[in-house]
């Protein structure tokens with residue numbers, strides 16, 4: 001029997017699958033790429049390698065490892081080929097590399113990737129600032145990447161940036177986001193990651209964008225959501241999307257990543273926080289929450305700051321409490 005104190009510090013929500021509810025979710029870990037590219041200082045390749053290995057050990061099935069953009073664009077990921085060569089991809093896992101164009105696709109293929117991702121934008125401003133293209137040109141590039149990748153059996157995951165709001169252009173209409181998301185699907189993207197790049201989405205807005213995308217022809221099975229936690233609603237938005245049948249969500253260990261073009265925008269939804277909620281809903285992710293929390297604390301240490309994850313903070317407080325009340329357990 002648990003004491004009231006033990007119950008208070010219980011490390012796990014007691015989730016049971018609900019009849020008719022989602023039972024399994026694909027979590028796409030984007031920390032090594034989307035997270036680390038936003039850091040001021042590049043991390044050593046050996047630390048990135050250990051990060052990937054820790055994530056796999058924690059059960060991560062889908063990890064976006066790096067990006068094959070020109071090294072001058074993103075110095076933080078300039079070691080893409082070298083890092084990849086040092087990794088032994090576990091069988092049965094999916095390793096993804098972001099590619100900006102056909103040259104990037106060729107580099108990713110040469111490095112051994114069998115799945116890539118590519119970025120399109122809902123807004124002209126973001127396309128120009130981040131993709132060095134017009135929005136139309138960005139779509140054309142994704143089309144070129146898909147046309148070259150698909151015959152080689154390489155699925156292309158399409159990100160749609162600024163699907164909810166844009167730091168220069170403001171609110172993105174759900175109809176526009178939905179139409180653009182469906183366009184990525186028509187181009188042949190295997191999955192469309194509808195992305196709240198600056199983290200302004202709210203639950204009803206999330207449902208409205210998903211409904212518009214579905215109405216425009218994007219199947220829910222090909223829909224993923226990529227949320228940022230600027231206003232603390234990333235998890236709430238994921239819950240809203242679960243209610244609409246979405247089963248694929250991006251997240252980042254330790255909440256790594258932010259948008260350099262959006263001052264104040266917080267990082268990606270933390271993987272640990274997402275898994276805590278999903279466990280509580282009885283949803284299977286295949287991920288080990290304790291190992292994720294350890295990894296979150298470890299990478300935050302390398303970056304010289306505390307993990308922003310609420311789960312990690314709660315686990316740390318619990319561990320510290322135990323050390324005080326029962327020193328022999330340390």
Ligand code: MG
Pocket residue numbers: 034197226228257258268
């Ligand atoms: Mg992101």
